[in-house]
Amino acid sequence: MSDHSKLPVAPVGAHEPPYYVAVFTSVRTQDQSGYSETDARMEELVKDVPGFLGMDHARTPGGLSITVGYFRDADSLTEWRRNAEHRAAQKRGRAEWYESYTLHVAKVERSHGFTREQAPQGTTAG
Template structure:
């Protein structure tokens, strides 16, 4: 399993295996989590470039807090994006370039996916010293 995290204002690494494996920090609630779980198709032509562009683009959304990602060798991927408020989520959901990537994903890259939006009411974290 490959796991990575994308904080809102960092440079995304091209090789996630070199990035430190840590979850996005716990924020003061309330905030929102968008959980996107997908099974990908065999043909992933253009996916990596589009995913990198979406990571760069979402960082510019005011209220974007960060993102956790995990991928299995069998093609299951989970991305959790964290947003300060519903307005930030709406801005991301309605971004024209993001909408175009969604349409391409449905046409080419995903066998299936689910999206869950949740309001986080409790949050805490732990880091070993």
């Protein structure tokens, strides 16, 4: 997982259904040599997949990592799954970086979001 601490925190916005999600949940090994670089490359590479809508990441203090990728259609997700660099990273992940993982793929049939509006600049309360 790349260092997102400098970016504003916000989830990927809601999209018009249907679309697909790939939920990758993992627990990593102690040795993470090369993981950050590979993860950054995968994030860069997936953005080139037509139909890629975005990605959310979370990690618990206990070490559980969750990445959710959003894709416009099944073909977009299949293109990402078949990408040669991505497949090589998956192989290395199983050999070196993951203690365990699960992958769930689902078709989204309903989606909505909420964002609290900010007070206009220069306005004071009361």
